[in-house]
Amino acid sequence: MGNMKNYKNEYLLGLIAFSMIALSGCISKSSANQTATMPLPTLPVLELENKNIHTYKEFTASLEGSKDIELRPQVNGILTNIYVDEGAYVHKGQVIFKIDGRPYNEQQKSAHADLLASKAALQNAKINMDKLLPLVKNNVVSKVQLESAQAQYEQAKANVAVAEAAESSAGINVGFTTIKAPADGYIGRIPYKTGSLVGINSPEALTVLSQTKEVYVYFSMSEIDFLHFTSSVPGKTLEEKISHIPPVTLLLADNTVYPEKGKVEIVEGQFDKSMGAISFRAVFLNPNGLLRSGNTGRIRIPDQTVDGVVVPQEATFEIQNKTYVFIVNDSNKVTSKQIGIEESSGNYFVVNKGVKSNDKIVYAGFDRLSDGTAIQPEQISMDSLLKASPLE
Numbered sequence: 001m002g003n004m005k006n007y008k009n010e011y012l013l014g015l016i017a018f019s020m021i022a023l024s025g026c027i028s029k030s031s032a033n034q035t036a037t038m039p040l041p042t043l044p045v046l047e048l049e050n051k052n053i054h055t056y057k058e059f060t061a062s063l064e065g066s067k068d069i070e071l072r073p074q075v076n077g078i079l080t081n082i083y084v085d086e087g088a089y090v091h092k093g094q095v096i097f098k099i100d101g102r103p104y105n106e107q108q109k110s111a112h113a114d115l116l117a118s119k120a121a122l123q124n125a126k127i128n129m130d131k132l133l134p135l136v137k138n139n140v141v142s143k144v145q146l147e148s149a150q151a152q153y154e155q156a157k158a159n160v161a162v163a164e165a166a167e168s169s170a171g172i173n174v175g176f177t178t179i180k181a182p183a184d185g186y187i188g189r190i191p192y193k194t195g196s197l198v199g200i201n202s203p204e205a206l207t208v209l210s211q212t213k214e215v216y217v218y219f220s221m222s223e224i225d226f227l228h229f230t231s232s233v234p235g236k237t238l239e240e241k242i243s244h245i246p247p248v249t250l251l252l253a254d255n256t257v258y259p260e261k262g263k264v265e266i267v268e269g270q271f272d273k274s275m276g277a278i279s280f281r282a283v284f285l286n287p288n289g290l291l292r293s294g295n296t297g298r299i300r301i302p303d304q305t306v307d308g309v310v311v312p313q314e315a316t317f318e319i320q321n322k323t324y325v326f327i328v329n330d331s332n333k334v335t336s337k338q339i340g341i342e343e344s345s346g347n348y349f350v351v352n353k354g355v356k357s358n359d360k361i362v363y364a365g366f367d368r369l370s371d372g373t374a375i376q377p378e379q380i381s382m383d384s385l386l387k388a389s390p391l392e
Contacts, residue, residue: 044363045328045377046385051310053350053391055303055343059219059280061250063295065210066283067183072206073099074176076199079192079206086190089289090181090209097206099198101177108170115163122156129153185211186292210293215286217250217262219299220277232303242267248282249300258297260285306343308350312385315363316349325355326362326369333374334362345391 081098084090129149135141188208192198198206221229235241247261262284282299284291316323316339323341326334340353355361362369363380 040332040374040376041365042376042378043365044380045360045375046312046315046363046380046382048309048311048355048357048359048361049382050307050357051391053306053308053310053343053345053348055306055345055350056249056300057225057303058251059221059225059299059301061217061219061282061297061299063291063293063297064216064218065185065212065293066214066216067185067209067211068293069182069185069209069211070205071096071179071182071209073097073179073198073200073202075099075104075173077101077103077177077197079194079196079198082190082192082194084187086187086207088187090185090187092181092183094181095178096181096187097179099177099179101174104170104173104177108167108174111163111167111170115160115167118156118159118163122153122160125149125153125156179206181209183209183211184213185209186289188293208293212286212289212291212293215284215291215293217282217284217297217299218279219282220279222277226278238267246302248302250282250284251298251300253296258284258291260287262299264301303343306350308342308352309355309357309359310382310391311339311349311351311355311361312363313344313347313349315361317366323349326366327355328360328362328375328377331374332377333372334366334369335371347389348391 077099079097080100082096083098084094084096090096129146129152132141132146132149136143136146186209188210190207191204192206230238230241233241234244242264245264248264250258250260250262252258262282264280264282267278267280311325316325318324322338324336324338327337328334337354339349339351339355341349342352343350360377362375369375
């Protein structure tokens, strides 16, 4: 009886094992069939072309108004009025600040009174002098008395001149209590508030007025870039070379291109030893007031024209600071290839090694590709890319 029970158990275990093996075989066969029928990834493929590329050099730049004018008080007093806000555009002659003028008005009144007294004294001295003239002529009084009267008259004239100068000075101080814009421009930061005590020795200016019809853009070249500039730009002297620099482009902080072209005008006479660079200045018109002092950006200077294979930057990837693309062969299988970059222009590389014209590369979607992977190519044209994102 016990043997029969063991036989049944062995039979059941064998049946279960056979079922599991059969099921496993079915699953493996199903997975193999499923793998065999997986579709190839469809990826955009670009045929490379040779192009003439205008290359450029870019330099970090800072912007200043052609005239940044510090407005400082010429008299001491309480700031009673501020007529403009920070960032406001003002016109030449527009009143910006008012300092309490009452002390200076009183000084002007006192100076005017002194002038009237001096003029009265002058008139009296003249009367005395004129009165003595006939008496001296008739020998009634001595000549010494006349000379003394003449000296008093001259002293009175000098006193009038001093009083006139004092009144004029007092009037100038009264004028200094009203601070006007010396030119058209934008108001900068105003560190003082109404009621602040300001004066000639105040540590900060009342504000800075930026005249921005023209804007100066300052940028620096390294010694290597400067040597390249002097060797590649025609001209015997530095001034001649600067005059031959073509119009330059300004890229704003958000990478948008400023619509006006600029002209490089001057360069510093020597290198900054601490920075190893030399500074240049370019001038840009600013008719719409888009540029302000303190802005930053990049100056782009045309460099040279090169002929080479153009590769979109988004079609490349980097491994250990080396740049690669995926080339598609005739069997639609991909192979990674290192490329050599000669220059860049906008969103494109000019390549001098690794690929050639008419090679096909994967344009996008290659994150999980590896050498030997087969793809389903979807052809895109270089012309359509250049139309959407032109060479610069």
